[in-house]
Amino acid sequence: MDTQAKPSAPRLPRYERHVQPCLAELLGTALFIFTGCLAVLDEPGGTGRLQPALAHGLALAATVAVLGDISGGHFNPAVSLAVWLLGGLHVTLLIPYWLCQLCGGVIGAGLAKAVAPSERFGNASGGALGGSTAREQLPAVLGAEIVLSSFLLLVVCMGAVNGRTRTPLAPLCIGLTVTAAILAGGGVSGACMNPARAFGPALVANCWNHHWVYWVGPLLAALLVGGLVRLLLGDQATRLLLK
Helix, strand or coil: CCCCCCCCCCCCCCCHHHHHHHHHHHHHHHHHHHHHHHHHHHCCCCCCCCHHHHHHHHHHHHHHHHHHHCCCCCCHHHHCCCCCCCCCHHHHHHHHHHHHHHHHHHHHHHHHHHCHHHHHHHHHHHHHHCCCHHHHHHHEEEEHHHHHHHHHHHHHHHCCCCCCCCCCCCHHHHHHHHHHHHHHHHHCCCCCHHHHHHHHHHHHHCCCCCCCCHHHHHHHHHHHHHHHHHHHHHCCCCCCCCC
């Protein structure tokens, strides 16, 4: 039996371990939210929710595919929380990821405001969510955000993090999930599923009506899905129970 010690993998430079992933999260989130907001601000004619659904889904799939190997391609604080719960993100990067994602959301929404006609921007509240939601609709909106976010996070965790089910098609699966969620739930809650997507347009347009829903729903879903995969659905390296 060969007893010679195998050389360990080279340690990445500090820049590639800490700075570059945060830059990728900032850039990817900005591009994703810019594309999504611009699709909402545009006049879709007879396409209804199809245009924003495809814009969000395709933009997310593309950014995850090209930046995922650098940062994991989260672009969503709820995704970062779920991935951290599964052990796929070091705790020292969780808060920097959140800050970069929120800043990216503001940059993306600001760029959308800069290029869109001011009348369309005002009519659509800059792509912010919750502006026309009545108080009695809040339970349904919150429930939809929890379920839709759970669907998205389950696809992310099982398709991109969990070793046994990880697939190279994860970016496509994630993009298709976002598209399906917006088509199905866009009329109920807006199908945000992403606090950064809610925060950026809300700050740029100064529209904070029921903003808390788009934080509580996705983050609660992250805790639920993270716990589900960590305890029951994950592979042996991830699962804590029934090994």
